[in-house]
Amino acid sequence: MPEFGDRWRAGWIVLLADHHAPAFFRVTALSVGHHRRSMGVDRAFVARPSLASRAGVVAGRSAVAVRSSTRSAYVVDNGIKWRALPADFPSWSTVYNHFSEWEQAGITHDLLDGLRDRVRLVEGRTAAPIAGSIDSASVRAAETVTGDTRGFDAGKRVDGRKRHLAVDTLGLVLCFLVTPASVQDRTAARNLLARLRYLCPTVRHLWAVGGYTGSLLDWARTLFGITITIVTKIAGQTGFVVLPRRWVVERTLSWIAQHRRCVRDYERLPEHHEAMVRWAMIHTTSKRLT
Known part of the structure; x- marks a missing residue:
């Protein structure tokens, strides 16, 4: 040109x-x-x-x-x-x-999926994952975020939105969802698992934190054939401890937060925030191929 x-x-x-x-x-x-x-x-x-x-x-x-x-x-x-x-x-x-x-x-969706499949093949895995982890993270919202798409996470004391992620065992994103921070994990997980079932039907097992207990476990197993194992904190745990399986999705959340546009939520619409997260993971995943 x-x-x-x-x-x-x-x-x-x-x-x-x-x-x-x-x-x-x-x-x-x-x-x-x-x-x-x-x-x-x-x-x-x-x-x-x-x-x-x-x-x-x-x-x-x-x-x-x-x-x-x-x-x-x-x-x-x-x-x-x-x-x-x-x-x-x-x-x-x-x-x-x-x-x-x-x-x-939907080009960025397919681009991220193609990158993930290629990384899995390079790592000696099959392109289609069968297991993964789910978790969420609340992000503070700027004044540009509309009131009807934001909420207050009382547990984390965060006013903004929440990212709900499903990743494979390598920490590569399978699908994700953006909701107001006030939405509970087990509530948003139903939409997240429905999206996961549609995009990655081969997934059969997930590890999750204690926030995903309750009727969600039976619901996921009955409707989608997905078993969820809750990874709880060690008895008497104080301070930070790396817990089996949970650290994988937590590391992915930190990868996303390393991109400055994703440290806070500046987007007016949740769809725009999802697009920013998707580009952050395209950037992160592509580096594993070089």
């Missing part, structure tokens, strides 16, 4: 055929100059050929669409406003429009 000048090379996307996995395309984002530290070098995104076509890589707006959309990771990682994007990026409205288009088309 010569009309954008040489400095745009920092965001060009190069498609490379992966000979070890012919069913995938390997999309490598080249980062140079002063963006090297924040975006990384040779960051790999793995997508199916059909996904690449939907993303605009194969035809039409290929360079602009993918370059603009991957700039969303810059916003999430650095926690800046859309209008504060660096001057040598595409205009903030172009980046946001492609960000919105990818979300509406």
Whole structure:
């Protein structure tokens, strides 16, 4: 795209055929100059050929669409406003429009799923997980978050929203849900498990914290065939102790919080917050392939 000048090379996307996995395309984002530290070098995104076509890589707006959309990771990682994007990026409205288009088309969903499957294969696992963990974390909300989508978590004393996550045994996100912080874990878990059953029907066992006790255990086993094991604290435990299985999903929550845009919730709609979390995990998961 010569009309954008040489400095745009920092965001060009190069498609490379992966000979070890012919069913995938390997999309490598080249980062140079002063963006090297924040975006990384040779960051790999793995997508199916059909996904690449939907993303605009194969035809039409290929360079602009993918370059603009991957700039969303810059916003999430650095926690800046859309209008504060660096001057040598595409205009903030172009980046946001492609960000919105990818979300509406479900491209980021498929991209994250493709990355997770590839990481599992590299780690010697099957692409489809059969076990995982669930947990939640409350996040303080900024004044931009509307009152009807936020709540107060009395246990954590947090006014904002809550992220409910289901991850595999490697800590890679299978699905997640964003609710007001006032929603109890066992209540939101029903919607989370329904989403998990639809997206990852192979999952048969989950580990969870004590907040998921009660009728939820029988409900999940009867309706979805998923058994849930509660990992409780050690008797007499004081201070921080790494508990079996629970640490996996807690580590994933910390991965998300390492992205500045996800430290607090600035999004007006829960769907927008889910999009930010999804890009945070795309950024995190892709690093495990490089």
